[in-house]
Amino acid sequence: MATSSLPILNSNQKLKMEKGSQNIFVTQSQDTRQRTGETDLHIPSLKETSCRMLEAGVNTLQKSLIVKKQAELNEAEAQLALKRQEFKSCMEALAQRRSELEKKQQQNKEKVMKFEKFVAENEGRRRTALKKCEATREENLSKQRQIEDLTEQLNKLRARKQVLMKRIAKHNIYEDFLMKTLDYLPGIFHDNGYESLVMPVIRRHETLSITHQELLERLRRMEAEVEQGHRHLQCMKREHSIKELMAHKQLSELQSELETLRESNKQAEVNLLTEQGVSREKVEEVGRLLIAINNLGQQCYLPAYGPLESMDTLTMMDMVKEYILDKADTERRARRLMESSSAVASTAALTDKRWRGSMKSIGSKTHIKSSSKVSKKSETFN
Structure with missing residues (x-):
């Protein structure tokens, strides 16, 4: 422990401490000394032995360490309480900021909903405004077209008015002439007689005008009919040309088919002539076969089959x-009889040959035996 740094004391040596003085040990640090000074721990002065002093110093050191740790613990608890606070x-x-944020989010949502509703x-x-604008634009265009049509009609009417005014101005001389003529006429013609002479002319003029209009209308209708007839004629000409082309095409196809049929007929005629030649050869061959069969029938005639003249070909072939x-x-x-006779003759000749051979072998054996006997006798004599 830390007691090794303490000075060695004699057993008889005693420490004298005054009352109220601080107990300072060598093993204590400066901080511990200051803290012990701050806590005002006063150790009473005692007169004890060195062992007791050492034990007391160790206990005091442990207590001072405990006090230090307790102070550190208190300080840590105070800091922990402060941190907790x-x-x-x-x-x-x-939490307050979260509640404020939730309120702001709710307000923002409400604002967004209001803004979306507003949008x-x-x-x-x-x-709606675009539809109204489009409808108004179309209506304006239709009105503009109507205005243009009416303006064009007005211009036509003005031009017609100008033409009629010119025509009236042109015919005013005739009116003046008639009025002057009327002034020079006697008083009799100023009465009903004048009207009776002029009105038929006017009515005749009206009738002729109406007839002229009808004739013009009829002429227009006839021109339209003639134009339609021309168009119909053109259509008929086109159809006729198309039909003519189709007819020419069909005619060319039929001509090609005719040429093909002619070629096939020629080939059929050639084949027919060839077949006729082959059939003629076959007939000649069949005739030769029948003649050969008749000749064979005459040579191989059997009376069991009846007369030869009334016999057919199959019966003749069977015969x-x-x-x-x-x-x-x-x-x-x-052949079997000849073979059997030849076999008997061959067996007889074979037996004869065997007998002769056996006789020859017997004679040779006797000759050999006799010669051997003679040789033996000669040897014995010698």
């Missing part, structure tokens, strides 16, 4: 077949 105040301020109303008003089979059977039997 600050945190609580911060949380309260945060929607303005959009609806704008669309020839039966005749040939009989001949083959007879020939087979003859």
Whole structure:
């Protein structure tokens, strides 16, 4: 522990401390000394041994450390309480700010809703105004067209008025002439007689004018009919040309088909002539076959089949077949007899040869035996 830094004291040495003086140890730091001075811890002066003093110093050091730690703990608790108070105040301020923020958000939402409603109303008003403006524009255009049409009609009427005024001015001389003539006429013509002479002329003029208008209208209708007839004639000409082209096309197709049919007919005629030549050859071959069958029937005639003149071809061929089979059977039997006779002769010759061979072998054996005996006798004699 920290007691190693303390000075060594004798067992008989005693420390004298005055009452009211501070207990300062070597192991204490300056801060601890100041704090112990601040806490006013006074240790009574005692006269004890060194061991007791050391123990007391150690206990005092531990107590001072505990006091120091307790002071630090109190300071930390005070700081913690202060921090808690600050945190609580911060949380309260945060809650207040949050409530204010929620209020502001609610107000902003209300403002946004009002603004959106205002924008929607303005959009609806704008669309209504645009529709009204478009309708007004179309109405103005229609009115402008009507004004232009009416202006054109007015100009035409003014031009017609000018023409009529010129015509009236042109015919005024005739009116003046008639009025002067009327002035020079006697009084008799100023009565009903004048009207009776002039009115038929006027009515005749009106009738002729009406007839002229009717004739002009009829002429227009006839011109329209003639124009329609011309158009119809042009359509008929086009249709006729199209039909003529189609007819020419069909005619060319039919001509090509005719050429094809002619070629096929020629090929068919060639094939027919070829087939006729082949059939003629076949007829000649069949005739030769029939003649050969008749010749064979005459050569292979069997009375069991009846007369030869009334016999058909198949029966004649059956007769020839039966005749040939009989001949083959007879020939087979003859060959068998000849083979059996030749086999008997060959067996007899073979037995004769065997007998002669056996006789020759027996003679040779006896000759050999006799010669061996003679040789033995000669040897014995020698």
